Amino acid sequence: MSELAGSYDVLVAGGGNAALCAAITAREAGASVLLVEHAPRAFRGGNSRHTRNFRIMHAAPTATLTEAYAEDEYWDDLRRVTGGETDEALARLTIRSSGPALAWMESRGVRFQPSLTGTLSLSRTNAFFLGGGKALLNAYYRTAERLGVAIAYDAEVQDVRLRDGAVDSVMIESGGRTMRPRVKTVIVAAGGFQANIDWLRQYWGAAADNFLIRGTPYAKGRVLRNLLDQDVMPIGDPTQCHAVAIDARAPKFDGGIVTRLDAIPFSIVVNREARRFYDEGEDLWPKRYAIWGRLIAQQPGQIAYAITDAKALTLFMPSMYPAITGATIDEIAGKLALDRATLGETVRAYNAAVRPGRFSDEILDDCRTDGLTPAKSHWARRIDAPPYVAYPLRPGITFTYLGVKVDDRARVVMRNGERVSNLFAAGEIMAGNILGRGYLAGFGMTIGTVFGCIAGREAATYARH
Numbered sequence: 001m002s003e004l005a006g007s008y009d010v011l012v013a014g015g016g017n018a019a020l021c022a023a024i025t026a027r028e029a030g031a032s033v034l035l036v037e038h039a040p041r042a043f044r045g046g047n048s049r050h051t052r053n054f055r056i057m058h059a060a061p062t063a064t065l066t067e068a069y070a071e072d073e074y075w076d077d078l079r080r081v082t083g084g085e086t087d088e089a090l091a092r093l094t095i096r097s098s099g100p101a102l103a104w105m106e107s108r109g110v111r112f113q114p115s116l117t118g119t120l121s122l123s124r125t126n127a128f129f130l131g132g133g134k135a136l137l138n139a140y141y142r143t144a145e146r147l148g149v150a151i152a153y154d155a156e157v158q159d160v161r162l163r164d165g166a167v168d169s170v171m172i173e174s175g176g177r178t179m180r181p182r183v184k185t186v187i188v189a190a191g192g193f194q195a196n197i198d199w200l201r202q203y204w205g206a207a208a209d210n211f212l213i214r215g216t217p218y219a220k221g222r223v224l225r226n227l228l229d230q231d232v233m234p235i236g237d238p239t240q241c242h243a244v245a246i247d248a249r250a251p252k253f254d255g256g257i258v259t260r261l262d263a264i265p266f267s268i269v270v271n272r273e274a275r276r277f278y279d280e281g282e283d284l285w286p287k288r289y290a291i292w293g294r295l296i297a298q299q300p301g302q303i304a305y306a307i308t309d310a311k312a313l314t315l316f317m318p319s320m321y322p323a324i325t326g327a328t329i330d331e332i333a334g335k336l337a338l339d340r341a342t343l344g345e346t347v348r349a350y351n352a353a354v355r356p357g358r359f360s361d362e363i364l365d366d367c368r369t370d371g372l373t374p375a376k377s378h379w380a381r382r383i384d385a386p387p388y389v390a391y392p393l394r395p396g397i398t399f400t401y402l403g404v405k406v407d408d409r410a411r412v413v414m415r416n417g418e419r420v421s422n423l424f425a426a427g428e429i430m431a432g433n434i435l436g437r438g439y440l441a442g443f444g445m446t447i448g449t450v451f452g453c454i455a456g457r458e459a460a461t462y463a464r465h
Contacts, residue, residue: 003034003150004034004036004152004155004172005181006150007032007181007183008031008032008033008034008150008181009026009033009184009459009463010022010023010026010034010185010186010456010463011036011157011181011185011187012026012035012036012186012189013036013157013186013188013189013223014035014036014188014189014190014191014429015036015039015046015151015153016047016049016137016448017045017048017051017133017136017137017140017427017448017449018427018449018452019035019187019189019426019452020137020140021140021448021456022187022424022426022452022453022455022456022459023035023144023149023187023456024108024140024143024144025452025456025460026456026459026463027144027147027148027456027460029456029460029464030460031459031464032150033144033149033150034150034152034181034183035144035150035152036152036157036172037151038154038218039154040154043218044141044153045134045137045216046215047191047214047216047398047399047428048133048445049133049134049215049216049256050132050214050256051132051133051257051444051445052128052132052257053128053441053445054443054445055074055125055440055441055443056098056099056102056125057070057071057074057095057096057099058099058102062102063112063114064102064113064127064128065115065123065124065125065126066115066124067124069124069125071092071095071096075091075092077287078091078443080287081290081439081440082435083436083437083438084436085436085438086434087433089408090406090408090433091434094434094451095446097453098446098449098450101446101449101450101453102127105136105449109142110135110140111131111135112129112130113129115128122286122441122442125441126286126442152174154174154175155172156172156173156174157170157171157188157190157223158171158172158226159171160186160223160227160423161230162227162423165420165421166421166422166423167183167186167422167423184422184462185422185424185459185463186424186459187410187423187426187455188224188227188412188423188424188426188429189448189452189455190219190223191216191219191399191429192219192221192241192400192401192429192431193220193221193224193225193402194213194219194221194398195215195216195221195253196219196220197209199221200400202238203239204239207297207302210297210301210302210303210394210395211243211297211394212246212248212250212252212253212259212394212395212396212397213252213254213396213397214255214257214259214260214396214398215253215254215256215397215399216253216254217254221400223429224403224429231415231416232405232412232414232420233405233413233415234403234404234405235404235405235406235430235432236400236401236402236432236433237401237436238401240294240400240432240436241293241294241397241400241401242290242397242399242400242435242444243292243294243297243395243397243398244260244290244396244398245261245264245269245289245293245296245306245396246393246395246396247259247319247320247391247393247394248392248393248394249392250321250394258320259319259396260396261306261393262285263306263312263316263319263391264285264289264292265280265281265316265378266308266315266316266361266379266381267280267306268280268346268350268376268383269292269306270304271300271304272299272303272304273300273339273342274333274338274342275342275346276346276350276374278292279374279375279377280379281367281377281378281380282377282378283364283377283378286440286441287440289439289441290441291438291439293395294395296393296394296395297395302395303394304392305336305392306391306393307332307347307383307388307390308389308390309384309385309387309388309389310386310387311381311385312381312389313389319391321391323390323391324389324392325387325390326387327387327388328386329343329344329347330343330344331388332390335390336390336392349372350369350380350382351382353376354367354381355368355380359379359381361379364377367379367380367381398444399428399444400428401435402432403425403430403432404425404430405430406451407419408454409454410424410425410430410454411458412424421462422459422463424458425451426454426455427447427448428448430451431444431447434447435447
C-alpha cells in the first residue's frame, strides 16, 4: 500500500496486456510509473491471462508466421467482420503498428511458438505466445519490475476526477482505505464492464442472467462509468461485445479460453426448440467464431446445442467437459431434453439438403446445402455416422465494446470534442473505436499492444513537458 502514497509521472489503471505495454513504454521513456491492478497478484492480468495470440501484419514469413499478411488484406478482413463500423484511420494505425510490435514484445521477454497448422487457420495471420497469456503477462511483469515500475495489487481506481480539461485527482480504494497518489498523467486500461451483470441487464434484460463471463470477474466497468458520467465521449454500441459460444457447463466467471467450443463449423447448431437458426459454415472460423455468442444470446433461454457425428471428432479441439454421446439422434434428443420428433426432422432435412463436394477443414470448401433455410455454406456433410456427439452452448462474454473515444495519440476525447490533456486510454476500454461489432481472432491483443505503447509514450512526453 505504500506505493499508493507516492508521487508519479504516470498512473496506469489496469493490469493486463494494454496496461503493461503502457507502463513499460512510459518507464522506458524516463517517467516514474505506478500500475494499479484491481485483482490480487495471483489473478493479475485481466482477460489477458486467457489469451494465446495476436494478429500481425507481415510482408514475408517469419520464425512464427507463414507466408505474408499485407495491410490491405488485414484491413479488408477487419472491414468485413465489423460491417464497416470502425474508425479506418485508427484501424490502419493499429494494423501498421502490429508488424514492429513483434520485435518489441520479444525484446521485453515474450516468447512465441512455431506457426500452427490445422483447423484454426491462423498460421499466416496470428503469432501464438509460448505458454499462452499467463506467460506473456509474467514476462511483462518481470520487465516492469526490473525497470522500476511500482505495482499495487488489490487496489481499485474508483474515481478519475476531471476538471477544466484535465485529470485533477485519482482516488484509489485498497484494503478498506482510500488513497490519492499525486500524478501528472493517467492511462486508463481497466477493461470493459462485462463482469457487471446489472449493467449488462440494462441492455439485454433478463437474458444477461444466462451469460457466462469468460474472463476476469474484476472487469466491473468502474473507471468506464466514472468517465462517461463526466461527459467523456462514449464510443461503441453498448449491446455489442466479443461473445463466443462456450460450453454451457463452464463456470459463471473466469473459465477462460479452454471453455470455448470450436465444433460449430462441423456441426449443426439448434436452439432449445430443436431448430437451426444460422449458417454454421458461413466463413472461416477465426472470422466468425465471435458472432456465435451473440447469436445464442438471442435464442430462447440463451441456450443452443452443437450436434455432429463421429466423422468430425478429429477436426476440432474437444471441450474440457465430456461430450454428450448417443447411438441415435433420438438418444441425443433425450439427453439434451429436446423434442425428439423435431430434432429428428431437423437432422433429416439437413441431411437431405447436403450436396456432396470436396471436403477440406482448412479452406472454404464446396460442401454445402441446397434448398435449406438457413443454408450451410461450407463443410456441410451428412450427420449419419454414430456415435452422435453434442455439446450444450451458452454465450461466453469476453469483453464489451462500449468505451471511451480516443484520437490517434490515445488521448481521451470529451463530448464537446476537446481532448483531456493528461488522460489516455488503451485496451478494451477504447477498443470500440476500432471494433464497432464483430471480431478478428487475436485483434483485441493487437489493439491493446499498439495503443498501450502509444499511450505510454504520449503520457511520458506530457509528464516531461
